Amino acid sequence: MLPLIAWLYAPVLVRLFAVWMYDPFFSQGIFVPAFAALVLWRDRKKLKAIEAAPSLAGLPLVGLALLMPHSTVLKGGLFFSGVSLLLLAGLIILLYGWEFFRAVLFPWAFLILMIPVPSVILQKVTFPLEVPTLKLAAFLLELAGVPVVREGGVITLQSNLFLFSFESGILSLLTSLTVAIMHGYLADNRKWVRAVLACSSVPIAVVADGIRIVGTCLVAQFWGPDAAELFSPYSGWLMFAVSLIMLFILHRLILSIWGRSPEAKYSMQLSATTASTLG
Numbered sequence: 001m002l003p004l005i006a007w008l009y010a011p012v013l014v015r016l017f018a019v020w021m022y023d024p025f026f027s028q029g030i031f032v033p034a035f036a037a038l039v040l041w042r043d044r045k046k047l048k049a050i051e052a053a054p055s056l057a058g059l060p061l062v063g064l065a066l067l068m069p070h071s072t073v074l075k076g077g078l079f080f081s082g083v084s085l086l087l088l089a090g091l092i093i094l095l096y097g098w099e100f101f102r103a104v105l106f107p108w109a110f111l112i113l114m115i116p117v118p119s120v121i122l123q124k125v126t127f128p129l130e131v132p133t134l135k136l137a138a139f140l141l142e143l144a145g146v147p148v149v150r151e152g153g154v155i156t157l158q159s160n161l162f163l164f165s166f167e168s169g170i171l172s173l174l175t176s177l178t179v180a181i182m183h184g185y186l187a188d189n190r191k192w193v194r195a196v197l198a199c200s201s202v203p204i205a206v207v208a209d210g211i212r213i214v215g216t217c218l219v220a221q222f223w224g225p226d227a228a229e230l231f232s233p234y235s236g237w238l239m240f241a242v243s244l245i246m247l248f249i250l251h252r253l254i255l256s257i258w259g260r261s262p263e264a265k266y267s268m269q270l271s272a273t274t275a276s277t278l279g
Contacts, residue, residue: 005088008066012081019078019116027237028178032114035182036107046103053097061090082115113178126173129206136210137217144214146221155213157221172209172239176201179243187251188260200250201243208242 006013020029040047065087068080089108092101101108138150149156180201184194212235219231 005091009081009085012078012085015078016082016114016116020114023116025172026116026174028175028240029114029116031182032111032178035185036110039107039110039185040104043103047100050096050100050103052095053099054095055093055097057098058090058093058095061087062094063090065090078116079118086111086115110181113174113181117174129173129202133206133209133213136206137213140210140214141217144218146217148217155217157217172212172243173201173205175239176205176208176243179240180204180247183244183247183251188254193251193254196254197247197251200247204243204246204250207246208239211242212239 016029019026021027065084068084068087086108089101092104092108134150134155138148138155141148141155146157177198180197181194184197188194188197215238216231216235219227
């Protein structure tokens with residue numbers, strides 16, 4: 001089954017991988033399927049214990065998934081091709097039933113973050129965050145001794161070497177959200193902590209994108225616009241690193257105030273006991 005899906009969607013998968021590698025605003029996508037696979041692997045015993053109960057309710061989803069890439073209305077859009085790939089979850093319902101699908105709902109829903117969302121949609125969602133992000137970037141650049149002029153959604157270096165246009169909204173929001181969900185799942189099993197970390201992705205995205213702007217402008221200031229163009233594809237990795245560091249600091253702050261959850265403490269004590277016994 002999986003080889004057949006891989007063969008049918010090979011062009012889509014290749015295009016998705018290219019976007020993850022070369023588009024700085026969607027570089028988080030490469031981590032999404034790996035993390036989903038990790039979640040499934042950790043839950044493998046629970047999944048094996050679920051008795052299969054095939055349901056024909058999954059058949060319409062499979063049919064829709066196979067038709068979407070060939071639709072004359074939707075054809076050509078990587079977003080819709082990615083959505084059709086996710087709709088193949090109908091195969092899970094068709095072969096294993098609803099109980100199994102509910103058990104894998106989290107990793108399946110997380111895969112949505114690997115699909116490049118059209119910038120038009122993101123612009124509408126993230127437009128309110130544009131002003132604070134640009135203000136932060138301008139402030140940091142002035143602290144670094146780089147004179148800039150900010151007008152609307154444009155930051156201009158006074159040296160006239162480089163014009164930075166904030167044309168796509170704060171697209172690092174997807175990166176920050178992805179990192180927040182991954183970190184919350186792996187680092188803490190309390191739902192409220194995971195929710196706090198996920199919500200913090202908004203201010204973290206503002207800071208991360210501000211640093212991206214600062215980094216691009218500094219490269220342009222000291223090495224020229226050509227160097228800034230070379231730096232741009234890698235700025236997504238910078239946003240990912242900044243988001244991860246800030247989430248780690250926030251989580252450490254939460255632990256210092258509220259401590260670890262009882263389950264986590266018990267798990268740590270059990271691990272320590274086991275290690276001492278083996279030792």
